[in-house]
C-alpha cells in the first residue's frame with residue numbers, strides 16, 4: 001500500500017468514466033467524445049442530458065420523450081414550496097435554500113415504483129430544481145410563484161418562472177448554452193462528493209444535496225458570484241480596472257474566476273462565454289463588464305499569470321452573461337447547480353453500475369500513545 005500523500009487528491013485516479021474528459025494542457029472538454037463547443041452551439045441542455053444519462057445524443061423521438069418526462073415532473077409539492085418561502089423570508093441564501101429543498105424532495109418523491117432508480121429519481125430532481133429556485137426568487141421579491149409551463153424548454157421555462165414573462169429567443173438560447181457548458185466536468189469536487197455519497201449506496205437525493213453543498217464554496221462554483229462581486233468592487237472603487245487588479249495582486253488576493261486544478265490554459269467554456277458576453281454587450285450597448293473582465297484578463301496575462309497556468313476558468317465570464325440577462329448575483333451559483341445536477345446524476349448512475357465504496361486514508365500525525373486521564377482528574 002502506497003504511503004505517498006496526494007494533497008487535495010491531485011492527479012489521483014479513483015474511477016473510470018465515459019462521461020466527460022478534460023484535457024487541461026490544450027484546453028479541451030468533451031462529453032462522451034463530443035466537443036463542448038459543438039454541443040454548446042448545436043445541442044439543447046435536454047439533448048446533453050440524454051447524452052450523459054443514456055449514452056447517446058437522442059433521436060427526435062427520444063428527445064421528445066425526455067422533454068415530456070422532465071416537463072411532467074416540474075411541479076414541486078406545496079410543503080416544499082412553503083419551506084422555500086420560509087427560507088426566503090428568513091433571509092437564507094438561495095444556494096442554501098436549494099440544498100435544503102432538494103433534501104426535502106425525497107419525502108415527496110411520488111413513489112412511481114422506481115424507488116432507488118438513480119436516473120428516474122435524478123430526472124425528477126433535475127426537473128424540480130428550476131421550480132425551487134424561481135419560487136425562492138419570486139418569494140424574495142414578494143411575488144407569487146409562477147407555475148411551470150410544460151410547453152417551454154428547460155431553459156425557457158426557468159426564465160419564465162423567474163420573471164413571469166416568456167423569454168425572448170436570445171435569452172433562452174444564451175441560458176440554454178450556459179446550462180450545456182456547466183453540465184459536467186470529470187471528477188470535480190462536487191461530482192466527487194456526489195460519488196462518495198453514492199458509493200455508500202445512499203439515495204440520489206443525498207448525492208445531489210451533497211453536491212450542492214460542495215459546489216457552493218468559493219474555490220468551486222461559488223466563484224462565479226465572487227467574480228461579479230469583484231467587478232462591483234472595481235466599479236465602486238472608481239479606479240481603472242488595471243490599477244485595481246494590480247493593487248489586489250500586490251495585496252496577495254486570489255483572483256476569483258482564475259486558476260483551475262486541471263486546466264493549465266484558458267478554459268474552453270470561458271472562451272465561449274466571453275464571446276457570448278461580447279455579443280450581448282454589442283447588442284445592448286452596455287459594455288462595462290466586458291471592458292472590466294477583458295482588461296483584468298489582459299493585465300494578468302501581461303503579468304505572466306496565464307503562462308504560469310493560472311488562466312480564466314468557466315466562472316470568469318458566466319456572471320457577466322447572467323447579469324446581462326438581468327439575473328441577480330446570488331443566483332449564479334444555484335444556476336450552476338441547476339445544470340451540474342445532470343452531471344452528478346450521470347456519474348452516480350455510472351459509478352453504481354460497478355460500485356465500490358470510496359474510502360481513502362489520511363496519514364496519521366497524532367501521538368502514538370496517550371495516557372487516558374478520567375474527567376474528574378483532568
Ligand SMILES: CC(=O)SCCNC(=O)CCNC(=O)[C@H](O)C(C)(C)COP(=O)(O)OP(=O)(O)OC[C@H]1O[C@@H](n2cnc3c(N)ncnc32)[C@H](O)[C@@H]1OP(=O)(O)O
Nearest residue numbers: 218219220221223254255256257258259260261310313315
Ligand atoms: C467551476 C470551478 O470550480 S472552476 C474554479 C473556481 N474557483 C476559482 O475561480 C477560485 C480561484 N481559484 C483558485 O482558488 C484555484 O485556482 C483553484 C482552487 C481553482 C485550484 O487550485 P489548486 O489546483 O488547488 O491550486 P493551488 O490553490 O494549490 O494554487 C497553486 C498556486 O497558484 C496560485 N493561484 C491559484 N489560483 C489563483 C488565483 N485565482 N489567483 C492568484 N493566484 C492563484 C496559488 O496562490 C498557488 O501559488 P503558490 O504555489 O505560489 O502558493
Ligand SMILES: O=C([O-])CC(=O)C(=O)O
Nearest residue numbers: 185187188189261262314
Ligand atoms: O473541474 C473542476 O475542478 C471544477 C469544475 O467543476 C469545472 O471546472 O466545471
